[in-house]
Amino acid sequence: MPQHLIRKLEQFTRLSSEDKWALEDAASRKARLVDPHQDIISEGDNPQHVNLILEGWACRYKHLEDGRRQIISFFLPGDLCDPHVFVLREMDHSIGTLTPVRLAEISGDTILNLTDHHPRITKALWWEMLVSAAIQREWTVNIGQRMGVERLGHILCELFIRLRGVGLADGDSCLLPITQTDLGDATGLSNVHVNRVLQELRGAGLIVLRGKRLTIPDLEALQRVSLFNVNYLHLDREGRHFDTIGSDQVQA
Amino acid sequence: MPQHLIRKLEQFTRLSSEDKWALEDAASRKARLVDPHQDIISEGDNPQHVNLILEGWACRYKHLEDGRRQIISFFLPGDLCDPHVFVLREMDHSIGTLTPVRLAEISGDTILNLTDHHPRITKALWWEMLVSAAIQREWTVNIGQRMGVERLGHILCELFIRLRGVGLADGDSCLLPITQTDLGDATGLSNVHVNRVLQELRGAGLIVLRGKRLTIPDLEALQRVSLFNVNYLHLDREGRHFDTIGSDQVQA
DNA sequence: CGCCCGCTTGACCCATGTCAACGTCGGTGG
DNA sequence: CCACCGACGTTGACATGGGTCAAGCGGGCG
Incomplete structure (x- = not known):
């Protein structure tokens, strides 16, 4: 199911078959279909699980009191909505669909289980989180400076x-x-x-x-x-130089 | 030394004396003074440690090819510059001072050590990281929508x-x-x-x-x-309702 | 004392917003 | 099957927030 997520993470690191199997298992526990232009989770809600977009587009957004709306980021297939929001008690923004969306709800326990047993997944999820942050920063630059x-x-x-x-x-x-x-x-x-x-x-x-x-x-x-410089997406896969020897045993 | 950091984290959770002592120890290993308008770390560099601002103001920024500059975030005393950048190999932006800055360089090992032995610090650092992300999102809204x-x-x-x-x-x-x-x-x-x-x-x-x-x-x-709504700073301290009974033993 | 950086102000211009009308297409119900 | 409708895209006219350029000013520091 989560081919897109796996494919995304593999831009950063190789995953073993067990890694992939664990991800597939985690993503297939609970699915949900959401109509277009519906909230997946709303400002003020208390997040209960991580959402993995399997199909369709969603976005983070925020409304100002007078109705202006800012889309803060896009979620594409393979994207995870905030792997670690549990620490905060309340969403300060909403996540909503732009198209029909199929998503997997992944519980906090499942995530913990994944990261406890799969160091390479852990590191890949860190990467994905840091890249999301880099994208957010680039949006600041984009909106702030570009014509x-x-x-x-x-x-x-x-x-x-x-x-x-x-x-x-x-x-x-x-x-x-x-x-x-x-x-x-x-x-x-x-x-x-x-x-x-x-x-x-x-x-x-x-x-x-x-x-x-x-x-x-x-x-x-x-x-x-x-003025697009791709470096903020950090696509330089670690151990990319090992690819030619085809090893599945690259040190994490 | 790191009163500001401690004070900041205590907006979110109570810290024990040992927690505080550990933070002070970590922050006093290696200090550095930086003149105003100098880079602390530059785009393209490979980050080696976490910087904790002890005194003065710094910022994350990015230059476009034609010289336009966007300040992406401000670092105030008590702020940590990217506790987890080690995962990425290369800075996609620079961090520079705005005023004279005194900072502590904290090694990755020290951070790991802190989080291994101090669950409340771990959780507080998570909080600080998620709040930083929330601030970044709010800046997107600010620049994108507000007059x-x-x-x-x-x-x-x-x-x-x-x-x-x-x-x-x-x-x-x-x-x-x-x-x-x-x-x-x-x-x-x-x-x-x-x-x-x-x-x-x-x-x-x-x-x-x-x-x-x-x-x-x-x-x-x-x-x-x-149109400022303070909720994105997540100042709602967990266990705030325990404060009146003055316990130092709140579950983390 | 003089210089330089940052603040201030005015004149002018342009990128972008607003408003409004119209076109187009796909879906839906009579 | 057609008529209608709503959502989206397109276009024009006009308004304006904010940029740019340039000059002057003031204070801190070497």
Whole structure:
């Protein structure tokens, strides 16, 4: 079931078959289907378990009193919503779906069990948590400093590369199943301006966006225009240099 | 030495004398003085230890290729710079001082030792890490959605409350030892506009800012204007309801 | 004493927001 | 099967928050 999660973690470290089996077991205990535009967990709630997105897109978001909404991060298939929120008693933001979502609810005990017995999973989950934090920081930079074109270009690069990392890209294209208003809420731009900027990116041949399919004919070019530096995604797998010898025994 | 850290953690949980002693020991192994506007660790470096700010202000920041700078977060006395970055091999951003800084370098081993033997410290460090993440998210909201006045008001509220939490507020005022340009780099506004917005806040009697001293005569009023909701700082100490009976034995 | 950094102010401009109308498409019910 | 509807995308006109540039000012420090 959790191919996307496994694929994501394997960008960082190799996992043994037992590791993978344990992840599959953990992810198959309790499934849940959520309709689009529903909260998975709401601000003020007390989180009871970790949610693993199996299918569909979700997001963290926050509403201001006057209705403005900021999308704080996107959750794609393979993403975990806060492996460790249990320490805090109350959600300070909400997590909601953007599309229909299939997710696995993983209990705190299951997580503890996983990490107790699988050091490589532990380390991989640390990596995934630290990368999430790095993405959050990059969003601060993105929204704080980049102009509209760069800002949208940047987020499209990020989403494409993340999707590719979990096996959801098809060559130079991927699905982008969200609205322009969603993109605006994520970038701090109005939906109208998002539309204009997308036209501009299209006009420059940097993206093709038809229906829900995004194509990036020249990813490097889009990265250049968007001042996108991939290093914050930390895709430099540890022990990558061992890959050629095909060992499954790399030290963690 | 690390009174500020201890004070901060005690906002979340009670610490025993042994806990505190262990923290003091860890923080007194290796000290370092850093001049203002110097990097503590630079993008691309390989982090070797955790830095605990003892005195002065620092920040996380990132430069874009064309020179724009975004301050991603502030480090105040008592703040830890990334307790767990060791998992990643390379810094994707820099940490630099804003003022003269005195810090303690804490080795990974020392941290492990602390957490192995002091469950309450472990939990408190988790809390501090999750709160840092919550602050980062709130900055995304701040920069993405709030107007200049709200945005600056919000960050001033946050800084004041964080400083008060570590014992660095004096009634309704605190030191703000950074420039307006720094504030601009943190909020995604130009220094000129920061200046104008500060005038506006001053004009409305919401802040008094003279030299490096910030006074907030009516914190609630400033919070209201800034759409500031304190919940993201998670100051709801666990077991707070035990405080009245004065126990030092609260279960962790 | 003089210099430099940071603060302040004014003039002007542009990126982006707001408002409003219209188009398009897919779904749904009569 | 068609009519309607709602959600989303698109476009134009206009407003404005905030950026940029440039000059002046003031105080701390060498």
